[in-house]
Amino acid sequence: MTPATPTLLRPTDPADVSRLLAGARAVAGGTDLLVQRRAGAEMPTLVDLSGLAGTRPAVVRDDATGELTLSAVHPLTDIADGAARAFPALTAAIGQFASTTIRNRATIGGNLVTGSPAADTAPALLAAGAVVDIVTPDGARRTVDLADFLLGPRRVDLAVGEWVTSVRVPQPPAEGGFRKIGGRRAQAISFLNLAWQWHREPDGRLTGVRLAMGSVAPTVVRLRTAAAALEAQIPTQDVVDAAVAVIDADISPIDDLRASAHYRRRCARGLLREALLPPSPGERPDQYVTPTTREKNQ
Numbered sequence: 001m002t003p004a005t006p007t008l009l010r011p012t013d014p015a016d017v018s019r020l021l022a023g024a025r026a027v028a029g030g031t032d033l034l035v036q037r038r039a040g041a042e043m044p045t046l047v048d049l050s051g052l053a054g055t056r057p058a059v060v061r062d063d064a065t066g067e068l069t070l071s072a073v074h075p076l077t078d079i080a081d082g083a084a085r086a087f088p089a090l091t092a093a094i095g096q097f098a099s100t101t102i103r104n105r106a107t108i109g110g111n112l113v114t115g116s117p118a119a120d121t122a123p124a125l126l127a128a129g130a131v132v133d134i135v136t137p138d139g140a141r142r143t144v145d146l147a148d149f150l151l152g153p154r155r156v157d158l159a160v161g162e163w164v165t166s167v168r169v170p171q172p173p174a175e176g177g178f179r180k181i182g183g184r185r186a187q188a189i190s191f192l193n194l195a196w197q198w199h200r201e202p203d204g205r206l207t208g209v210r211l212a213m214g215s216v217a218p219t220v221v222r223l224r225t226a227a228a229a230l231e232a233q234i235p236t237q238d239v240v241d242a243a244v245a246v247i248d249a250d251i252s253p254i255d256d257l258r259a260s261a262h263y264r265r266r267c268a269r270g271l272l273r274e275a276l277l278p279p280s281p282g283e284r285p286d287q288y289v290t291p292t293t294r295e296k297n298q
Contacts, residue, residue, distance in 0.1 A: 006043040010051040017163060018137050020047045026163045028073050028107040031098075032114055049073045049109070049163065058082045066171025072109025072133075072164040076121070079108060087169065089124035089176030089195045096120060096180055099187055109164040112149070115156045115219075122150065122220040123195035123212040124178055128169040137161035143168075150219040173199045173208060177275060181267050183258075190215050191259045194271040204234040211272070216251035216264055225249040226272060235276045243276070244269045 009020050017026070024045035027033060037043065050073055058074035059082025061067070068086055070079055080094040080103075097103055097111075097120045111121045112132065130146040136159070146167070149157045158164070176197035182188030192215040198206045209230045211223035229243040253264035 004044075007045045008048055009045065010048040012051045012054065014052055014055060014135070014165070015139070017047060017049065017052070018135060018139050018161065021137065021161045021163065028110045029075065029102075029105040030110070031102050031106045032110065047163075050075075050105075050107070053078075059086075061086060068169050068171070070108055070167045070169070072112075072166050073107055076103045076106050076108065076111075087124070087128070087172045087176070088174070089127060089172065089178050089197050090121065092176075092178040093120050093124045093180075093193075093195060096178065102187075108167055112146070112167070113156055113158060113164060115150060115152065115154045117153060117217060117219055118190045118193070118215045119220065120178075120180060120190060120193055120214070122146070123193055123214050124176070124197075125167060125169060126150075126220050126222060127176075127195045127197050127210040127212040128172050129210070130167050130169045132164055133166045133168065134158065134162050135165050141165075147222070152218045173197050175200055179271050179275065181271070189258065192216055192253070192264050192267050192271070194268070194275060196275050198230075205232055206230050206235060207232055213251060213268060213271075216253040216268055218252075221250055223247060223250045223272070230276070237277070240273055240276045244273050247272055 009024065011017050011020055024047045025043055026047050026049055028049045030048065053071065053074045056071055058071050058078035060069040068083060076094045076097060080091050084091050094103060098106065108121050111119045126146050132144050132146055132149045134142050134144060136142060144157050151157060178193065178195045180190045180193035182190050192213060194211065194213045196211050198209040201207060209227040211227050212220055213223055214220040225246045226243045229246055230239065233239045247268050248265060251268055253261040255261050
């Protein structure tokens with residue numbers, strides 16, 4: 001039976017949110033609500049945080065440090081516009097997120113708070129060393145590293161009455177990107193996804209290598225072993241082979257309805273290889289093609 005229609009509150013002043021959240025649930029874009037309601041989730045009162053978007057910019061850059069503060073309540077479209085040149089990995093991830101209609105409503109706060117290991121914004125943010133700014137029920141603030149915020153499927157470090165106000169990342173390097181493998185070109189949950197960032201020195205060496213992958217563990221994870229194999233190296237074929245060979249040390253995929261663990265391991269190696277040694281445009285495989293049942297189950 002479908003749960004009763006919830007009461008919707010829409011504050012426009014951040015100071016009102018903590019009071020309204022007593023006995024209620026925070027939402028921002030709300031793009032996952034219908035799915036959860038169909039699953040029987042009870043939602044007696046919802047506090048819609050999207051009304052706070054007018055109180056702040058979508059993206060703020062600290063001119064002294066280059067740190068980016070990303071609003072957790074602005075639509076992803078606004079975040080992509082504000083971070084287009086400053087954060088290439090996140091911009092690429094948002095460009096492959098669901099569909100234009102959903103990007104116009106979905107938020108970074110909502111995408112992270114769902115705690116999905118397939119969340120498309122999480123790998124780029126994790127690779128960048130993001131921290132999550134949280135407002136507590138008494139109006140105080142606390143900050144949590146994103147790596148500690150993500151606890152498992154549908155589990156995050158967010159207590160009753162708390163809400164996410166922003167996500168901050170140190171200045172990302174100019175070179176970064178994101179790729180995913182999904183079943184179609186829009187509205188596709190990732191079979192797995194990969195975000196990367198690094199500096200490329202004048203001699204071609206990669207430094208500050210940071211990689212993160214989703215849908216290969218209970219949470220989005222850093223590929224630390226593979227990154228260490230690439231650090232201070234020129235990505236020649238041999239170096240890339242060495243990094244790809246150790247990727248299994250950092251992932252623990254499972255079999256589920258979308259793909260087998262074996263298939264995900266194969267895809268993980270392929271995504272990393274293509275990030276480091278991109279094929280020419282004519283050779284690039286279609287990353288959205290649905291694999292056959294046989295491929296997914298191998």
